[in-house]
Amino acid sequence: MKHRTTTAAPTTAGPASDQPTTGRDSIAPAPRTPLPSPTPAPDDGPPGTTSPAPLTFSPSRLRAWRHLRGTDHTTLAHAAGTTSEDVAACEAGRSQPHAGMITAWAAALDCQPDQLRSTTPDGPDEYWQAANQAMGPMSAEDLAVVAEVIQRSHTRRYHQPGPYTGRL
Numbered sequence: 509m510k511h512r513t514t515t516a517a518p519t520t521a522g523p524a525s526d527q528p529t530t531g532r533d534s535i536a537p538a539p540r541t542p543l544p545s546p547t548p549a550p551d552d553g554p555p556g557t558t559s560p561a562p563l564t565f566s567p568s569r570l571r572a573w574r575h576l577r578g579t580d581h582t583t584l585a586h587a588a589g590t591t592s593e594d595v596a597a598c599e600a601g602r603s604q605p606h607a608g609m610i611t612a613w614a615a616a617l618d619c620q621p622d623q624l625r626s627t628t629p630d631g632p633d634e635y636w637q638a639a640n641q642a643m644g645p646m647s648a649e650d651l652a653v654v655a656e657v658i659q660r661s662h663t664r665r666y667h668q669p670g671p672y673t674g675r676l
Contacts, residue, residue: 563625565610567601568634570624573617574599576642588612601630 574584574595581592581599588595590609597603605613607621614621623641626634646654 561627563622563627564629565598565605566624566626566629566634566638567599568629568631569626569638570595570613571599572635572638573619573624573642576639577617579617584613584616587616 574580579587581595585592585595588609589612594603594605594609595613598605598609610624611621614624617624619642623638626637628634
């Protein structure tokens with residue numbers, strides 16, 4: 509960055525001189541202050557990278573996996589060696605499970621413990637992300653059923669309002 513300076517005093521020096529002429533601007537470099545060189549901590553990664561957010565228990569993911577497996581609180585608790593009150597409280601977000609509980613629930617739900625954790629455990633899409641992760645690919649038969657439902661809803665004709673239903 510450069511600063512503009514103006515000479516106020518008249519000079520008698522000609523254009524070949526080092527000094528600026530009267531009323532003319534000269535450009536002088538701005539003073540520079542040296543920036544401190546950052547020294548990364550020994551456990552930091554390469555400069556410019558951020559460490560991933562830690563995974564924490566997600567109540568919505570537990571609920572999604574439980575729903576997809578068709579399991580209620582009591583059945584899951586019995587299979588994992590916990591109580592149905594523990595499952596309900598953790599799923600409602602009133603309690604935090606310890607690592608052993610998460611591991612036992614994951615084994616009972618046939619998933620990995622990290623699939624019951626998230627970097628955004630209270631995010632609005634947690635349930636659907638877990639459900640999407642748990643579902644396998646759709647078969648051709650499944651896709652045909654979905655296509656038929658969409659087609660039917662698209663071509664459905666709605667009744668025109670009559671003289672009495674239009675006023676409701």
